[in-house]
Amino acid sequence: MTLSVITDNLGYLLVGAWPDGPIGGLALTLILSGLSGLVSAVLGLILGLGLAMSAGATRAALAVGLGLLRAVPIVMLIFWLYFLLPILFGLSVPEIGTVVAALSLVGGAYLSYGVAAGIESVGRGQWEAGLALGFGRWPTLRFIVLPQALRAMAPSFVNQWTALIKDTSLAYVIGVPELSFVAAQVNNRAMIYPTEIFLFVGAVYGILCVSLDGLASRLARPRSVTVHRA
């Protein structure tokens, strides 16, 4: 094992060419994860509410769209958006935007089912109580059902965010210089230390995923509430 290939390239692996060039490496992985985590959570909530609150043709159309997003490999989705986004918006979209859009769509599609299940896990009695108190459908959802449902949804959000951190590595296919891409660059340059480089990079991802998991279970512990299923 030769650790010098890591220490010599540590700056490049952590922040890419920054400050002389665009930011990359681990920093870009964190930026991609944060942005797509945020957008996918918002999308997941909206789509999940749509699934839970709609019926008939609207729901069927929504389910088909979400099913498609879950059936297509993320790599293909990145290719599609790379090609379609500039046509749709009539201007060039940076590669980072393409990746965030693809990961957010996929993450949102997966989360929406967790959100819909969370809403359905709140008992019918809660809905009826809200309506009986004179709340409308949406205020009942907003003030009574959703606060309880969010607790049931929390684990699926954490799982999805962990998956997102790993999936940011797919930005590699369109040349976004995140951690995996710069690692492959360093590997191509050094040629003879692939084990050191990729084990190091794997360990960095591992630390990110495990600490997100640990943070989530620590946050969940103090106010752990038994979820009563109807």
Add this chain to the structure above:
Amino acid sequence: MDQLVGDLLAPRYLAWLLQGFGVTLALSAAVCLAGTALGLAACSLREVGGEAGRRAVAGYVGLVRNTPLLVQLFVWYFAAAALLPRAITVWLNAPHVLNLGVGALYWPAYETLAGFCGLTLYAGAYIAEEARAGINGVRAAQRGAALALGLTPVQAFRHIVLPQALRLAWLPIVGQYLNTIKNTSLTMTIGLAELSYASRQVETETFKTFQAFGIATLLYVGAVAAVEMAGQALARRSRPAGSRR
């Protein structure tokens, strides 16, 4: 729309896509088979292998689940090649053909082997977890009853717990098969000419992006839908009569 689609793809390029699809299907099938065997073996080791077995499997599953598949494929493609003795690497990188009279059997290229190993280890860890969830879903009383009837712990696991657990875990395991089909797309990064790789090649050569990606997408969606439906049909058929699940 017309200018997006343009003329139809030439048959030559369609053939590229279909060839890529064939590689995707064959690789997926091999990985699903080997991954299921690995996953069930790992899960069994966790259940009956004592403390050491439990720890070894937990370590394997933790490693696989907390690192990106892309990095794992790079480890198999670049690092494994560097770690193996030189003679073996040379042999693996050279073409080998086994003549069988009726046809020839080709030893797979190095990237195919690396992709197969990486994807199988990845799928195996997830399938082991789904199987474990299935085992946890079988009530403890079932095992107790088996032991009370005089079965040994291994027999109780093999004949009483495992069959019920597999029924519970089957649909989640099918979900992992669907993930495997999609995950094969990552092997394009190590140069395996599967469907995503082919679609990008066709796109680069023809500039008919819409068709190249469209056909590839339809093929993926079709394969995923077919496997999902087959999995559900199997689940319905294997459900014991009179069960409520």
